[in-house]
Each structure stands twice: as structure tokens, then as C-alpha cells.
Amino acid sequence: MTTINVELGEHSYPIHIGSGLLGCRDLLDPHIAGRDLLIVTNTTVGPLYLDRVRDGLAGGGQRVESVVLPDGESFKTMATASTILDALVSGRFARDCVVLALGGGVVGDITGFAAAIYQRGVDFIQLPTTLLAQVDSSVGGKTGINHPGGKNLVGAFHQPACVVTDPDTLHTLPDRELSAGLAEVLKAALIADAGFFAWMEGQAVALRAREAAALGHAIRRSCEIKAAVVAADEREHGQRALLNLGHTFGHAIELRMGYGQWLHGEAVGAGIGMAARFSQRLGWLPTGDVERIVAVLERLGLPVRPPAMDAEAFLAAMAMDKKVKAGQLRLVLLPGIGEGRVSADFGLRELQDFVRGELGG
Amino acid sequence: MTTINVELGEHSYPIHIGSGLLGCRDLLDPHIAGRDLLIVTNTTVGPLYLDRVRDGLAGGGQRVESVVLPDGESFKTMATASTILDALVSGRFARDCVVLALGGGVVGDITGFAAAIYQRGVDFIQLPTTLLAQVDSSVGGKTGINHPGGKNLVGAFHQPACVVTDPDTLHTLPDRELSAGLAEVLKAALIADAGFFAWMEGQAVALRAREAAALGHAIRRSCEIKAAVVAADEREHGQRALLNLGHTFGHAIELRMGYGQWLHGEAVGAGIGMAARFSQRLGWLPTGDVERIVAVLERLGLPVRPPAMDAEAFLAAMAMDKKVKAGQLRLVLLPGIGEGRVSADFGLRELQDFVRGELGG
Numbered sequence: 001m002t003t004i005n006v007e008l009g010e011h012s013y014p015i016h017i018g019s020g021l022l023g024c025r026d027l028l029d030p031h032i033a034g035r036d037l038l039i040v041t042n043t044t045v046g047p048l049y050l051d052r053v054r055d056g057l058a059g060g061g062q063r064v065e066s067v068v069l070p071d072g073e074s075f076k077t078m079a080t081a082s083t084i085l086d087a088l089v090s091g092r093f094a095r096d097c098v099v100l101a102l103g104g105g106v107v108g109d110i111t112g113f114a115a116a117i118y119q120r121g122v123d124f125i126q127l128p129t130t131l132l133a134q135v136d137s138s139v140g141g142k143t144g145i146n147h148p149g150g151k152n153l154v155g156a157f158h159q160p161a162c163v164v165t166d167p168d169t170l171h172t173l174p175d176r177e178l179s180a181g182l183a184e185v186l187k188a189a190l191i192a193d194a195g196f197f198a199w200m201e202g203q204a205v206a207l208r209a210r211e212a213a214a215l216g217h218a219i220r221r222s223c224e225i226k227a228a229v230v231a232a233d234e235r236e237h238g239q240r241a242l243l244n245l246g247h248t249f250g251h252a253i254e255l256r257m258g259y260g261q262w263l264h265g266e267a268v269g270a271g272i273g274m275a276a277r278f279s280q281r282l283g284w285l286p287t288g289d290v291e292r293i294v295a296v297l298e299r300l301g302l303p304v305r306p307p308a309m310d311a312e313a314f315l316a317a318m319a320m321d322k323k324v325k326a327g328q329l330r331l332v333l334l335p336g337i338g339e340g341r342v343s344a345d346f347g348l349r350e351l352q353d354f355v356r357g358e359l360g361g
Numbered sequence: 362m363t364t365i366n367v368e369l370g371e372h373s374y375p376i377h378i379g380s381g382l383l384g385c386r387d388l389l390d391p392h393i394a395g396r397d398l399l400i401v402t403n404t405t406v407g408p409l410y411l412d413r414v415r416d417g418l419a420g421g422g423q424r425v426e427s428v429v430l431p432d433g434e435s436f437k438t439m440a441t442a443s444t445i446l447d448a449l450v451s452g453r454f455a456r457d458c459v460v461l462a463l464g465g466g467v468v469g470d471i472t473g474f475a476a477a478i479y480q481r482g483v484d485f486i487q488l489p490t491t492l493l494a495q496v497d498s499s500v501g502g503k504t505g506i507n508h509p510g511g512k513n514l515v516g517a518f519h520q521p522a523c524v525v526t527d528p529d530t531l532h533t534l535p536d537r538e539l540s541a542g543l544a545e546v547l548k549a550a551l552i553a554d555a556g557f558f559a560w561m562e563g564q565a566v567a568l569r570a571r572e573a574a575a576l577g578h579a580i581r582r583s584c585e586i587k588a589a590v591v592a593a594d595e596r597e598h599g600q601r602a603l604l605n606l607g608h609t610f611g612h613a614i615e616l617r618m619g620y621g622q623w624l625h626g627e628a629v630g631a632g633i634g635m636a637a638r639f640s641q642r643l644g645w646l647p648t649g650d651v652e653r654i655v656a657v658l659e660r661l662g663l664p665v666r667p668p669a670m671d672a673e674a675f676l677a678a679m680a681m682d683k684k685v686k687a688g689q690l691r692l693v694l695l696p697g698i699g700e701g702r703v704s705a706d707f708g709l710r711e712l713q714d715f716v717r718g719e720l721g722g
Contacts (some may be wrong), residue, residue, distance in 0.1 A: 082439065089510035092680065117478065120505060120516045121596075144481060149450035155481045156517060235482075319453065 004223050006139065007231040008159060015139060015163040015223050019212070022049060022127060022166035023056035023100055031125060031161040032098050036063045038091070040084055041102040042071040045129050048172055052101055055125065065091055069107065072261040076106045076146045078154065083116035088122075092150035095119045096160070104177070105137035105264065111157070112143030116158035126160045131181025131215075132265050134256040135188070135222035138163050140230040140243075150317070151251045157235060167215050167222075175208075179301035180265025182207055183246070185218045185318040187272060188225040191242045194338025196221050201292065204299035232292060242340040245332040246271030248308070252317035256309050269302030278354050279334040289337050311356040318355075365398070365584050367500065369520060376500060376524040376584050380573070383410060383488060383527035384417035392486060392522040393459050397424045399452070401445055401472040402463040403432040406490050409533055414463055414488065426452055430468065435621040437467045437507045439515065445475035449483075456480045465491035466498035466625065470516070474505030477519035487521045490530040492542025492576070493626050496549070496583035498523050501553045501591040501604075511678070513613045518596060526584075533669050536569075540662035541626025543568055544607070546579045547657060548633060549586040555699025557582050562653065565660035603701040606693040607632030610667070613678035617670050627645070630663030640695040641714050643707055650698050658684040672717040679716075 002016030016027050036065070041050050046068045057064050067087045069080055099122060101111035108126050113313060115124035126138035144155020170178065185207075189197040199217075200207070206214040226243065233240040250271030253262065262270075276293045279285040297304045306314075319329060329351070330344045362379030375389050400416060402411050408534060418425050428448045429439055449458070462472035469487050476485035487499035505516020531539065546568075550558040556576045560578075561568070567575035589603065594601040611632030614623065618652045623631075637654045640646040667675075680690060690712070691705045 078439065078443065085508065085515055088511075089508050089514055113478075117474075117505075117515050117517055119514060120503065120518050142481065144478075147446065147450050149447075153450055153480060154446055154478050156478055157481050 004220070004227055006159070006160070006227045008234055011141070011159040011234075013160055013162050013163060015227070017134075017165045017167070017219055017223070019168050019215070021164050022129075022169060023052040024164075025056050025059060027162070027164055028057070028125065029060070031123065032057070032062070033060060034062060034301055036091075036093050036097040037065070037100060038088060038093060038097065039064065039066040039086075039102055040069065040107060040114075041066065042069045042107050044071040045082070045103040045107070049129060051100060052223055053100070069110065071106075072260050073106055073254075073264065074148070074202055074258075076110055078145055079163055081110050081114045081145055084111060085118055088118050093118075093122075095122055095293060097105070097122050099124040100127055101125070101138075102127045102129065103133070104128065105133045108133050109143050109152070110145060112141070112158050112160065113124065113155050116143055116156035121158065123161045124158070126163040128163065128165055129172055130173055130177055132177070132184055133181075133217075133218050134165045134167070134170075135181055136184035136226065136243075138165070139226045141234070144246050146334060150255055165219060167212065170215060175301065176263060178208065178210070180263040180269075182218070182300040183265040183269040183272065183297075183302050185222045185310060186300065187243070187245045187268065188222040190272065190293070190334060190337060191245050191332070191340030192225045192229070192338060194336070196225075197296075198336050201296055206300075208301060216225045234273060238342070241330070241342045242332055245334075245340050246273075246275050248318055248329075248331055249274040252314050253306050253309075256314055257307065257318045262303070262307075266303055269297050269300070270304060270306045273297055273304040274306065274358055275332060276334060277358070278331070278346075278351070281350070282332060282333065284335045289334075292337065306358055309359055311352075311359045314359060315352060315355055363581055365489070365581070365588055367520070367588045369595055372502070372520040372522050372595075375525065376588070378526045378528070378577070378580055378584070379585070380529050381527060382525050383490075383530060384413040385525075386417050386420060386505065389418070389486065390421070390524055392484065394424070397422060397452075397454050397458040398426070398461060399445075399449060399454060399458065399516070400427040400461045400463055401423065401430065401468060401475075402427065403430045403468050405432040406464040406468070406658055410463060410490060410530065414461070430471065431597055432467075433621050434467055434507070434615075434625065435619075439472055439506055442471050442475045442506055444552075445472060447480055449475070449479050454479075454483075456483060458483050460485040461488055462486070462499075463488045463490065464488065466494045469494050469499050470504050470513070471506060472598055473502070473519050473521065474506055475518050477517035479502055482519065484522045485519070487524040489524065489526055491534055491538055492580075493538070493545055494542075495526045495528070495531075495580050496542055497545035497587065499526070500584055500587045502595065512615055514676070526580060530578060531571060531576060536662065537624060537627070539569065539571065541624040541630075543659075543661040544626040544630040544633065544663050546583045547661065548604070548606045548629065549583040551633065551654070551695060551698060552591070552606050552693070552701030553586045553699060554582070555697070558622075558657075558698050562657055565657060568636070569660075569662060599703070602691070602703045603693055606695070606701050607634075607636050609679055609690075609692055610635040613675050614667050614670075616678045618668065623664070623668075627664055630658050631665060631667045634658055634665040635667065635719055636693060637695060638719070639692070639707075639712070641679060642711070642715055643694065645694060645696050650695075653698065667719055670720055672720045674711075675720055676713060676716055
């Protein structure tokens, strides 16, 4: 087992990573002893792991209830968050209860948000079962839901009490979702660690084959990078925005296609491709580096370009992205592999021409 | 003008109190310069003050939009909060926007909650126009909405960037609402300042006659007491619960009657009466003190007893209150006038008997 600490003062918490940890009570005990528990999962993950988690918690003599949500990004709504709130209210859960999110990024984001606003904030624990959640969304305290006008436009910063990651759960993950998670691993490498990127070039096949050693390293290193970025800038006043590499383009893809057509990680993959090519167009990134990035995306089973769609609507969707500051769009770009930069240092016309070329081509 | 600072580290903020401040831009300028603004008010306050506030903000050259909510506690819902979120999204307000709450406690609570969850938190400013909001709800960062299962069960801690209180707005306040606000002034006196309570005994007539000197003192002293309590315990881990004197009983009254039948302050008035009598029953408070408290409640135009209602349903509603901890109901009780205490030091049977006596009598 490896433990990575996210250093956030009184909101600090551990990420425990290890095979077989799901269903172990020991690591959870300091955070849950004697308190009412609500496990939130979905219709896909519940049948696989809910009993194991519930059985693991049973020894404490406390109340353990569960809510099963519908599966999918299209259900990441206020209505779904309200079903969790309704369960907490009707079950008379008090302010000292603990909510456990068992599932992928959507379950974690909705559950964390419901925990953030129930009684103005109750504790929650992340039990991520997808690669995307294990390497990215379960760490850092960003919770939220989608709005018809944009992704994650409603939410809260609410750090979990702890994260328990069991890579064994990845054995049941569909191939598409595995690839989607690898997009966030690639993102972490590209913004912070050229050596990790080079390692991914060599390990792409092993990662897709779910070799335990490769996946374990990818999860640990991604969590280390994310924990360091979040510790330096919890509320995204500055450098935390680096974690959005590929996401401004990716969110526009998701919004225009309709949530759930592409997986989030797939949209991020195409978004990373776009960010690399736009960095090249601005003269930041050599052609050879762009080719390396695109090659890794392909080897990870990810799209490297956006689907054909209306360029003007796409640009409008980008302007709704949360990274807009004082009317000026900022993007995460790449001055090099292993180095990200949040930048508004480009002309609007330049971006428009680029997007039109990407979407029409 | 008086300024009281709420000391909360990086979340500290000033409360400016003074005649004629509504519509002055100077005090707001440090918090709003160059940023998009959304004013949220309701159908009662809007026609009285929206133009003045908007005109006062106009000089800055920035965008100023507004949302007008329906008036009343029965609209303190997720649906109403969503209308604010929809306005922010459809108006493409960015993360650096500022939301201004112009109105009473309901407007402030809903608006603060919407600001807390839009893009995971944007700045907001309180412009309270009712006495209850000026002395209590605009200070301290508790925001939220009601759930069909209980009051304020959904919400967030989100401190305003500043509070600007203009007591002149109280000239347009209905008598019932003035009395409701005085209930929170009385609460502040009872938990923290016996001298202030004695002052209220002498000034009850002047307060209800809206004499400027009396109201000004009541607002300032209430804000000072609340600011000190909140500074010591922002998230209500302990002493902040003192501010809930009369509120556990009061919330049960509101829930059982249906929100909006009694004003919140009226329910708190009856709740203070109940807390005083239960303190007496436990042998904490002398009969003479209870009589003094009830006499002040009456002089302030407030109910001193709950309406007749079903005792068992009332007790069930109390158990849903947020002050419940590990299954044990806590109440704010009075060992003396000017001194509150959060206590679970009573038998459930004792409380049940007391409530049955109050509601059947």
C-alpha cells in the first residue's frame, strides 16, 4: 500500500492506494467510527462492489444505508444530487454523518456536492472505482454538477476526509473507460513531468493490458502530481488551472455533443490534441513534440481530434468555460512536454481560425 | 457611520452601518470595481430600492443586471436558487462576478447560497433591508434553502465580501417584520449581554416606534455580539450554536405550521419563550427572570408561546434540527439572563413532557 498526503492545512487528507483495499474497514475507521453512514453508488458499480463495501463497514455497529443513482454523465444534475439530499433528510442523518462515494467521477462529483451542501457540509469519503476517478477526480475537492448551459457550472470545493483507491476494481472497467482515465494520466505527465511522459510512451501497451505494475505506477504518479498542484492552490486562483489542460476544448466538445456521447476522458484526449496543435501554431511547441503527443493519444485508444461540429457554437461554448477571467479566455498551453502554462497570450482571431480549421478539417 | 469588522482571517469583512448608505458606491467600490454585477431582490423590496441601488452602481461602467424573486419564506427553495443560477449562466457571468443580495433574510440566504455554488463560489455582498437581516442573517456567512423535511437543511458557509446596512430602509418595513427582527436582537442580548437586555426592557417602546437612536444602537450591538461569536467559531463546532437560542423550538413551529405562516422571527420569539420556560423547569432560571423575558417579548409584539399543534409531530420535527449530534438533541438554554449554554443535560422524557404541556396548554 502507498499513501500520498494532500497537504491542505486543516483540510489535509490521505490517499491510500493498494490492491484489495476496497472493503477493508481499518483505513476508514478513524473517519467513520460511531457515525451514521450513507454509501452512494450507481446501477453499474453497485451490483459489483456495494455488498463488499457494506459488509466491510458492518462491524462497527453503526447505521449503514445506501443510495443507487442512475449511471452516466447525463445524470450529473441537480435532480440527481437532490435524490441524495432527500435520502439524507428522510433518513434523518445528522451533521456528524459520513457519506461515501463508491464509483467513478460522476458519482464522486455529485456525492461530494451533496455532502458539501447537506446541513452546510458533512464529511465524505471517496472510494473511486474507475481509473479517471482514481487518478484525477477523487483528489482535490472539486465537486459539482452540470448545468444545461455548461459543465460543472454549479458546485463547491469540499475536500474528502480520505480517499481509498483499490486498483483491483479496474479489472471490471470497460476498455473505453480505461482509455478515458489514461487521458488524465497523460495530462498530468504533460503539465509536470517529461520523464513520466516518456515512461507512458513506453508503457502504453502495458497500461491498456491492465498490467498491475504499470497501472499502479500511473495512479501513484498522477496522484502525486495532482496533490502537489492542489496543495499549492486549492481554490484555483492560479496554478491549479494547469490541471485543465485539454479541458476547455474538451468541455466544449462535451457540451456541443451532449453529455454522455463521448466520455469525459475522450473529450479531454481530443482537447489535449487541440491544445498541442494550438501550442504548435503559436510557435511554442516543436512539430516533433506534437507528433509524440498524438502518437501516445492513439496508443492509449483516445481520439486525437474533435468530431465535426459547428465552429461558432463551439467557440461560444468555450467562452462559457469557468477559466474565463474578466472577459479574456485563458487556455492551458504547452511550451514543452512536461511543462504547462496558463496563457491568454494569443489573439482571438488566431484562436477562431484554429478552431474553424480543427472542426471543418 | 459605524463599521464593525468580522474577523475571520482571509474571509474577514466589514459591516458598514449608517443612514443613507444604500445607493452609495464608495463603500462597495473596493469589492466590485470592473466586475460584472448581479443584483438579486424580491417583488416587495425591488420596487422600493432596486433603482436606487442600480443607479448608485451605474458610474463604474460595468454590467449591472438584476433578478427579482417572489417574496416569502415559502419560496426559499432549490427552485428559487436555480433561477439565480440560470440568470448567471445565461448572462455568462464569469467567476470574478459579484452578486448583491438586496432584501431581507430570505433573499440574503438564497442569494448567498447561489453565490456559494455558482462556479464553486463567487463573491457576494449583503444589502439587508429588514431588521432581521440587518441584526442577524446578513452576518456570519450562513446561507441556504429549506427542504420539505426541514429548514435550512441545504446550504453552505459562504462569507460576504461586505455588508452595507442602511437603517433608513426600516421606515418601509411592516410592523410584524420589525417585531420579528427584534426577536433576534433579544436573542443576542439573552445569550451574551445582560446590560443590553436591561436596555431593551427600557427601550421596547422606542424600538417599535422606530426611533433612530434606539434602532441604531440595537443594530450595532447585535452585530457586535454576532461578529464576536462567529469570529470564535465560524463553522459552528461549538459556541456558535448559542446563536440558535429559541431556534430549535422555532424551526419546529415553522416546519409544522408550514413555512410562511409565522415569520421566522415570530417563531423564534415563541421559541425563546419555550427555552426560558424549559430552563426554569430544569431549575436553571429563576421564575422572575422568565417573567422579565416574557414581558419583553410581549412588549416587542412577539408571540410568547407556540400555537396549538400536535406534540408528537413537533418532537419529530425537533429531532431533525441540525443541532442533533450523535443522536442526542442539544438545546440552547439559559443559566441566566445574558448567558446562554448549549446543553444536552436533560432527559428525553423531561423534554417530551414539557413540549406536550406547552402545545396542549
